[in-house]
Amino acid sequence: MYSKLESKYDKIFQELKRINRFMYDNPELGLREFKALNILTEFLKENNFKIETKFCNIETAFLATYNSTKKGPNIAILAEYDALPDIGHGCGHNLLGTTSIGAGVLLKGFVNEYGGTISIIGTPAEETFGTKVQMAKNEVFKDIDLAMIVHPTSGNYHLRSTSSQAMEALEFKFLGKTSHAAGSPHLGINALDGVINLFNGINALRQQILESDRVHGIIKNGGEAANIIPDLSIAHFYVRSKNRKDLLSLLKKVENCAYGAALSSGTTLEISNYETSFLNLITNKTLMDLYEKQLLSLGIEKMKDSQSSGSTDAGDVSYVCPTIHPY
Numbered sequence: 001m002y003s004k005l006e007s008k009y010d011k012i013f014q015e016l017k018r019i020n021r022f023m024y025d026n027p028e029l030g031l032r033e034f035k036a037l038n039i040l041t042e043f044l045k046e047n048n049f050k051i052e053t054k055f056c057n058i059e060t061a062f063l064a065t066y067n068s069t070k071k072g073p074n075i076a077i078l079a080e081y082d083a084l085p086d087i088g089h090g091c092g093h094n095l096l097g098t099t100s101i102g103a104g105v106l107l108k109g110f111v112n113e114y115g116g117t118i119s120i121i122g123t124p125a126e127e128t129f130g131t132k133v134q135m136a137k138n139e140v141f142k143d144i145d146l147a148m149i150v151h152p153t154s155g156n157y158h159l160r161s162t163s164s165q166a167m168e169a170l171e172f173k174f175l176g177k178t179s180h181a182a183g184s185p186h187l188g189i190n191a192l193d194g195v196i197n198l199f200n201g202i203n204a205l206r207q208q209i210l211e212s213d214r215v216h217g218i219i220k221n222g223g224e225a226a227n228i229i230p231d232l233s234i235a236h237f238y239v240r241s242k243n244r245k246d247l248l249s250l251l252k253k254v255e256n257c258a259y260g261a262a263l264s265s266g267t268t269l270e271i272s273n274y275e276t277s278f279l280n281l282i283t284n285k286t287l288m289d290l291y292e293k294q295l296l297s298l299g300i301e302k303m304k305d306s307q308s309s310g311s312t313d314a315g316d317v318s319y320v321c322p323t324i325h326p327y
Ligand SMILES: [Zn+2]
Pocket: 091, 092, 093, 126, 151
């Protein structure tokens, strides 16, 4: 089977290289990946995949399926193709998307022989909106037996799928009352004080949180001019923990810092999510061991564990379907 795969791979390699280069040269931000959507689905259509665009009501998402005539598992390969502002494809999602469609086309030979379905799911905006979260909520993975995605990495090693952090993206909006800072400061309520108190509260909290926890933020809005007491100030934070349980406990403490900040500054506080929140990745060990065994048999010398310091929307997939996310 491998020799058959190799000859098939040689046939599609130049085409994959062209697609990868095109996406690298035409980076598109999340939910605007129209060129990538076109080139990826064109290739899959040419290879007899059935294409559904605007999948899950997301404009640049797609589902490409290939059914063999025999019964068998439904194997999902997830594709990403969004880029970063200013940098372009810094994260390598051009390679990720290309790898996923290449793997899907090669797997056709397997399902023709052993049965089953290949579902290549185009999942836009991993860097921002994390559309896999919406897909997991909408039961896209209900009939999928396993999901795989492989991310490029800059090191010399293949990295095992391990875990990623559960993450919540919180906006803290403090509302006060404007007044002239020199003429009538006693009439104002300083919204920026709410944000500054929040940062100080969180900085004090750091000593009492787990080593695996992360809380990091910025001031999005700190006022308009130094002589005007700001009536609005906004902070954005990412709060991360190794799993959902730890995250919920940490979130409560961070939110209490915000309530305290509002109370001491006399401001009104609104808390909301400014981006999609991600669950932690739970790697399916059986699938990961198989993946590693196959790579080693192909001459890869050794693999290392990946670091779990970041977050990915594949975490939400792993809560509803056996998943691996190696690098
Ligand atoms: Zn990435």
